[in-house]
Amino acid sequence: MSDLQRLAGIHCRKHFFSLPLDHQAPDGECITVFARELVAPEHTDSNLPYLVYFQGGPGFGAIRPAANGGWIKRALQEYRVLLLDQRGTGLSSPINYASLAHLDSQAQADYLSHFRADSIIQDAELIRAQLIGDEKWSILGQSFGGFCVLKYLNDAPHGLHEAYITGGIPSLTRSADEVYQATYKRALAKNQDFFARFPDAQALVKRLAAYLQQNEVRIATGERLTVEMLQLLGINIGMEQGGEPVYYLLEQALIETAKGTQVNPLFLAHFCQLLDFNTNPIFALLHESIYCQQEASSWAAHRVRQTYEKFNYQADKPFLFTGEMVYPWFFDQFTNLKPLKHAAHLLADKADWPMLYDPAKLADNQVPVAAAIYSEDMFVEMNYSLETAAQVGNLKYWLTSEYEHNGIRMDGEHILDRLIGINRGERLR
Incomplete structure (x- = not known):
């Protein structure tokens, strides 16, 4: 035909x-x-x-x-x-x-x-x-x-x-809070596996995190690259053959130039390719709602994260990647999410989601x-x-x-x- x-x-x-x-x-x-x-x-x-x-x-x-x-x-x-x-x-x-x-x-x-x-x-x-x-x-x-x-x-x-x-x-029947309490534990285990597989990865990522804290670095889509944004690469380490691209990207993150240490432009371009928040906004807007039945999510992943302090990066502690979690600051940092910030907060506060x-x-x-x-x-x-x-x-x-x-x-x-x-x-x- x-x-x-x-x-x-x-x-x-x-x-x-x-x-x-x-x-x-x-x-x-x-x-x-x-x-x-x-x-x-x-x-x-x-x-x-x-x-x-x-x-x-x-x-x-x-x-x-x-x-x-x-x-x-x-x-x-x-x-x-x-x-x-x-x-x-x-x-x-x-x-x-x-x-x-x-x-x-x-x-x-x-x-x-x-x-x-x-x-x-x-x-x-x-x-x-x-x-x-x-x-x-x-x-x-x-x-x-x-x-x-x-x-x-x-x-x-x-x-x-x-x-x-x-x-x-x-x-x-379980709430979004219960889901994230479990998946943060899963993310901890995947971090352990990742850093065991690539013994120099912790040093590479901590060096990059220190650089980001001391310098304003912008990725190819224009956003300032923050440490918490860097942690989002962890969504890839839970996939088969997902950890390798993350490691190879970290390997090339910093380069030495005539002006000193800088972030590799290749890293800034490829970083964007490993995250989908700018291109697929429903994931950030509605991800937590997939667990909601007649209750609000109230930014569950963000709240539960406070009980897992290891994920709140400090220079004297190991660096950890996060997983499949959505945070309210996405709508302050990702360019294509910023116009939807108020709608995102309204959805996080919505308590009358129908039963699933x-x-x-x-x-x-x-x-x-x-x-x-x-x-x-x-x-x-x-x-x-x-x-x-x-x-x-x-x-x-x-x-x-x-x-x-x-x-x-x-x-x-x-x-x-x-x-x-x-x-x-x-x-x-």
């Missing part, structure tokens, strides 16, 4: 859907939601079932495939894959300071309140109806995408044939669910994932120390194949 695109081993088709901003007001303002459909060339005309992919985040568009590989290769053997740009990301009415500039802070916060998992799942159900009517489809969620899978099971199980989760089983999960309903779940739980995951606490797995009916899991949080990116074909086998009764946990 004329709208078919061809990649290496994949045929693609674009879909754009006009959907309500507020599903409680279906005749009100609409947004656009984009999805990219993938099919193996030999199955282009076949009537295969759909597998919908929910990206991690929140606030990141779906992966943009270049060729038939990884988990997509396994999926395309028996599915049409639908890569969903969750609302506000990618080509789905993207959210940023420019797209929200016409609204005042309260209106921005009100608008953003419609971009959690509950709205994402209602989008998916409307898309399902448009694409396949009453037929069921299968879903796969990575990280925050796994949170979306649990919400789908909670809200619309009638639309699902089966479900898969990798590195993303949330607690059904009904434990009684999930206990009675009939949809087959297979999940990969990574015991060393820095971002999703293993014990909370196991706690939830015991509370959700028909959920089988594979607990492994073989992968980090981004396992599906590193070995997705094998991981998805194993999960499919679990759901089909071929492998047990």
Whole structure:
């Protein structure tokens, strides 16, 4: 067909859907939601079932495939894959300071309140109806995408044939404070691993931190590089092959010139490439809200950090990277977040977030669910994932120390194949 695109081993088709901003007001303002459909060339005309992919985040568009590989290769053997740009990301009415500039802070916060998992799942159900009517489809969620899978099971199980989760089983009841109390401990362990792997990294980063405290240094996007901003590189050390880029960047951070020690321009450019806060603002704006059920987050990661004083850097103490935490000062330091500062504080103070999960309903779940739980995951606490797995009916899991949080990116074909086998009764946990 004329709208078919061809990649290496994949045929693609674009879909754009006009959907309500507020599903409680279906005749009100609409947004656009984009999805990219993938099919193996030999199955282009076949009537295969759909597998919908929910990206991690929140606030990141779906992966943009270049060729038939990884988990997509396994999926395309028996599915049409639908890569969903969750609302506000990618080509789905993207959210940023420019797209929200016409609204005042309260209106921005009100608008953003419609971009959690509950709205994402209602989008998916409307898309399902448009694409396949009453037929069921299968879903796969990575990280925050796994949170979306649990919400789908909670809200619309009638639309699902089966479900898969990798590195993303949330607690059904625990607060944001409890989540961060656990993940700060995980971050401490990952720091220990990182600095053990690279014995000179502590000296390199402390030398750089001292330089930043004594000099005004600006990264390629214009922001002043502070020590607390430097600590944010830790979001990478919880990924397989994520620590290496951080170390190699530290190796090149400072150079000697005719005018003395200076920060390497290469470092200033590459630093920006390892952080997504300027380019993906939903992550900073709504990350803590993914844990909120009828309570405010009140900047939970910032408050909990005060009980882990090791993360508050002092020159006479070891340097520690932080993890997947969002802090209020982001909206003072990151250029593209500054215009959204007041909306961010309103969202942090919002205490009437709807409930996300009904434990009684999930206990009675009939949809087959297979999940990969990574015991060393820095971002999703293993014990909370196991706690939830015991509370959700028909959920089988594979607990492994073989992968980090981004396992599906590193070995997705094998991981998805194993999960499919679990759901089909071929492998047990």
